[in-house]
Amino acid sequence: MTSVPQQQDSNALYSAFAGLGAVMFALYAVKYSWAILRGVRIYILSEIWKVDVxxxxxxxxxxxxxxGIGKAYAHxxxxxxxxxxxxxxxxERLNQVACEIEQQHGRSxxxxxxxxxxxxxxxxxxxxxLAGLEIGILVNNVGMNYAATLVFLLDVPNPGQRISDVLNCNVVSMSQMTRIVLPQMIQRKKGLIINISSEAGAHPHPxxxxxxxxxxxxxxxxxCLDSEYRGEGITVQCVAPLLVSTNxxxxxxxxxxxxxxxxxAREALNTAGLSSFxxxxxxHALQHFVIDHLLPGWLRLAAFNVYQTATRKKTEAIFHGTCKQE
Ligand SMILES: NC(=O)c1ccc[n+]([C@@H]2O[C@H](COP(=O)([O-])OP(=O)(O)OC[C@H]3O[C@@H](n4cnc5c(N)ncnc54)[C@H](OP(=O)(O)O)[C@@H]3O)[C@@H](O)[C@H]2O)c1
Incomplete structure (x- = not known):
């Protein structure tokens, strides 16, 4: 038999847990309701209620x-x-795209x-x-992988060279282009820098x-850049796509x-000025939500491994001509 003081203790403990549960539920309800409302504004209403870039x-x-994505942003x-x-x-390709843009949109x-x-x-x-131009928007889009298919680090062809190439193309380009363009944006107290990342940057991708x-x-x-220069009138946006059909x-x-x-590119540009990440x-936002919030880390990594291995086999078959690309 439980004594009266013991019974009172367990009732108090039960009430404390119930109270904590209610507070946690309320916090999560507010957090996810806010996320849904923001999502509606950023991804749905932005199609009609556009930011003037x-x-x-x-x-x-x-x-x-x-x-790919860079050409689509340019258009x-x-x-x-x-x-x-x-x-x-x-x-040759630059002149061709420039010509298309001038003809289709009448811009210089x-x-x-x-x-x-x-x-x-x-x-x-x-x-x-770029000297003398009033640059309002910089899209740091250029990026490359180090092999045509998915590979382990040591299976990269000519890895010594390719490692430097990838770092120069994906990391140095972004830092240097920002360094070049940012000062005149700060002078005008206005500017948008869009950096193209990837879902592969949010979680480890073997x-x-x-x-x-x-x-x-x-x-x-x-x-970091957004936090440093927001007060100077500069907006920095990181765009992290999942799969987009390109080369x-x-x-x-x-x-x-x-x-x-x-x-x-059209949908992503609608989000400029509304979301910094x-x-x-x-x-892609819904896919990211599932990957980021609903899967535990170990399952995410295991799932990536299975998916990457399957994709590797398929792309190797395409490159070796043993199957046709869809
Ligand atoms: N496609 C996707 O699913 C996906 C997903 C997540 C993130 N991303 C990111 O989106 C960005 C664009 O990718 P994408 O899929 O559009 O690629 P893409 O179709 O292969 O286009 C790459 C562009 O970059 C140029 N380029 C490549 N290497 C260059 C270099 N060394 N120097 C100068 N220009 C170079 C290419 O033009 P030239 O050959 O004429 O130089 C081309 O215009 C990348 O940062 C990528 O990481 C793509």
């Missing part, structure tokens, strides 16, 4: 602008009233040919090409080891999970 300045600069920015500077390696363009794997020596040439680590850099670089993703078929580059579109 031309207010940041006359020109936009896009790195890696001749295909979308021009459609929304900005002149565009395109930077990539191939002069400039092209700068540069290979971001060449390290710090390219930046004087870029700085000269078989994309260096790529995943460089995208982790992009996340921290963007968040980098072997132009895979699109569906509810895999976006077309032009749809992705975003997956870029509703489909």
């Amino acid at each position: 031309s207010k940041f300045g006359k020109w936009a600069v896009v790195t890696g602008a001749t295909s 979308e920015l021009a459609r929304r009233g900005l002149d565009v500077v395109l930077i990539s390696r191939s002069l 363009t400039r092209v700068i040919q540069a290979d971001f794997t060449d390290g710090h020596r390219i930046y004087q040439h870029i700085e000269e090409g 078989m994309l080891t260096l790529y995943s680590a460089t995208k982790g850099f992009v996340n921290y670089f963007s968040r 980098m993703t072997w132009n895979m078929g699109t569906n509810a999970l895999v976006k077309r580059a032009d749809d992705f 975003t997956s870029g579109c509703l489909s």
Whole structure:
């Protein structure tokens, strides 16, 4: 038999746990309700209630602008009233995209040919090409993986060179382009810097080891920069997509999970000024929510391993010509 004081103790303990449970429930209810409301504003209402991105300045600069997400951003920015500077390696492709933009959107363009794997020596040439322009938006988009398929670090072809190439292209380019463009934005107290990261930067992605680590850099670089320069009128946005059909993703078929580059850029640009860290579109934000909040870390890593191994086998088959790409 329990004595009266013991009974009172257990009742008090029960009430304390019940109270704690109610408080936790209320906190989570507020947190997720707020997240849903923000999500509706950022990903749904932004399609009709658009932020005017031309207010940041006359020109936009896009790195890696001749295909995929960069090209799509360049077109979308021009459609929304900005002149565009395109930077990539191939002069022929640069001129072609510039021509398309001028014809389709009636905006001015400039092209700068540069290979971001060449390290710090390219930046004087870029700085000269941008001199005197009122740059409102910089899209640090250029990025590369170190192999055409998914591989372990030591299986990368010519790893000594490729490791430097990836770091120069994914990390140094972003830091140097920001260093070049930011001062005139600060002078005008206005500017938007969009840094393209990846879901691979949010969690470790085996078989994309260096790529995943460089995208982790992009996340921290963007968040720190946003905090440092927000007071100067500068908005820094980190965009971390999941799958977008481009050359980098072997132009895979699109569906509810895999976006077309032009749809992705349009939706992602709608979120500029509304969110400093975003997956870029509703489909990717929902996928990120499931991966980030609902899966425990060990299961996430195991699932990535299974998915990456399957993708590796499939892409190897494509590259060795034993199966047809969808
Ligand atoms: N596609 C996805 O699913 C996905 C997902 C998450 C994040 N991302 C990120 O999104 C960004 C764009 O990727 P994407 O899929 O659009 O790639 P993509 O289709 O392969 O396009 C890459 C662009 O960068 C240029 N480029 C590549 N290497 C360069 C270099 N060394 N120097 C100068 N320009 C270079 C290419 O043009 P040239 O060949 O003419 O130089 C091209 O315009 C990357 O940062 C990537 O990490 C992509």
